[in-house]
Amino acid sequence: MRYLILSDIHANWEALEAVLSAAAGDYDHIVNCGDLAGYGPDPNGVIEWCQETNAIIVRGNHDKACARLENLEWFNPVARASARWTFQTLTPENRQFLIDLPKGPALFDDFQVFHGAPQDEDEYVVSEAEASEAAEYLDSQISFFGHTHLQGSFAVHRNGVRRTPGDGFEIEESMKYLVNPGSVGQPRDGDPRAGYAIYDREARTVDCRRVAYDQATTYKKIVTSGLPEMLGRRLFVGL
Ligand code: ZN
Numbered sequence: 001m002r003y004l005i006l007s008d009i010h011a012n013w014e015a016l017e018a019v020l021s022a023a024a025g026d027y028d029h030i031v032n033c034g035d036l037a038g039y040g041p042d043p044n045g046v047i048e049w050c051q052e053t054n055a056i057i058v059r060g061n062h063d064k065a066c067a068r069l070e071n072l073e074w075f076n077p078v079a080r081a082s083a084r085w086t087f088q089t090l091t092p093e094n095r096q097f098l099i100d101l102p103k104g105p106a107l108f109d110d111f112q113v114f115h116g117a118p119q120d121e122d123e124y125v126v127s128e129a130e131a132s133e134a135a136e137y138l139d140s141q142i143s144f145f146g147h148t149h150l151q152g153s154f155a156v157h158r159n160g161v162r163r164t165p166g167d168g169f170e171i172e173e174s175m176k177y178l179v180n181p182g183s184v185g186q187p188r189d190g191d192p193r194a195g196y197a198i199y200d201r202e203a204r205t206v207d208c209r210r211v212a213y214d215q216a217t218t219y220k221k222i223v224t225s226g227l228p229e230m231l232g233r234r235l236f237v238g239l
Contacts, residue, residue, distance in 0.1 A: 001109070002026060005181040005197040007033035007146025009050070010062065011040030011086070012185025012235075015194040016049070018213035019184055026198050031108065033146035033181070034060030034115035037067075037090070037098060039082050039231050040185050041221035047094045056108040059101035060115040060147065061122050066090065067098035078228045085227055105139070110201065112140045116147040124148050131178050132161040142177045142199070142206070151182025151195040151208050168207040179206055186231075192238030 004027035009016055032054045037043040043066070050057055062079075065071060066086040075083060087095070104114030104121050117123035117130070118137035124147055125134050131154035138156070153164040156176040164177075171177065182195020189195075193210035200207075219232035 001028050001201045003028070003199040003201070004030045005033070005144045005179070005199055006030065006054075006184055007115075007144070007181050008035040008060070008149050008183035008185060009040075009046050010035055010183065010185035011037050011043040011046050012194075012218055013040075013042040013045050014215070014218045015185045015213045016046060018211045019194050019196045022209070022211040023196060023198065029055040031055060031113055031144060031199075032057040033113055033144055034058050034101075034104070034121075035062045035146060036060070037086050038062030038065065038079070039227075041218065041225045041227060043086050043090055044094050047090075047097055051097055056106055056113055057101055058104035058106050058113050058115055059098065059121070063098045063101055067095050078230060081228050082231060085225070089225075104145075105137075105143070107140065110140060110142070111199070112138065112143040114143065114145050116145065118143065122147075125154075125178065125180070126150065128154065128161045128163065131156070134178060135161060135176060138176050138178070141175075142171065142179065144179050144181065144197070144199070146180060146183065148180060149183035149186055149188035150180060151187070151189055151191075151197075151210070152180055153206065153208065154178040167209065168205060171204040171206070177206070179208075181208060182210070186235065187238040190238050192236055
């Protein structure tokens with residue numbers, strides 16, 4: 001069984017389409033670590049696609065904010081404006097779909113899925129120290145998460161936590177793994193290409209990948225829809 005791992009699509013249809021055509025034929029099921037909506041111009045289309053095709057989805061902080069307009073005081077002014085825009089743009093059905101999304105961690109097949117950290121869905125796992133704290137709460141050998149928009153994986157050994165080098169790795173029996181596939185729709189690691197990962201359960205491998213997409217189209221949609229212009233501009237630099 002092979003899984004396409006997605007996170008932080010953020011209503012970016014062009015990035016999602018590019019990932020799906022690049023990954024075509026390489027997976028059996030789709031796993032979604034949250035933040036379907038917020039920032040991007042196509043929340044309804046993205047949510048409906050996720051609803052129809054994803055095997056498992058956990059909610060992200062933007063999904064909560066866009067569906068309920070709650071906790072916006074934690075958001076910067078641009079994120080707040082995009083949450084309000086998304087709330088108004090969502091159909092009632094899609095707003096309800098976001099409200100009903102489960103909170104992570106969710107156990108699926110032989111792995112766990114959460115948005116931020118296993119102990120707190122809104123927590124960021126960026127450093128090895130944060131990964132080490134999260135590792136105490138893992139219930140499976142491999143876990144997938146997002147929220148930071150930074151692609152990368154951590155290997156957890158009883159002697160400590162380290163980043164896995166390169167774009168992929170082979171799963172070793174003595175290790176646990178925390179895998180962030182990166183953001184599909186708004187990468188922030190300096191690489192503007194859409195991020196995703198493929199987990200092959202039988203081959204015991206995880207492969208983190210990037211694919212270029214047409215940011216100019218997304219940019220135009222952002223500007224014409226009345227979303228803050230910088231949300232389009234940042235897509236070209238991946239920050
Ligand atoms: Zn996000």
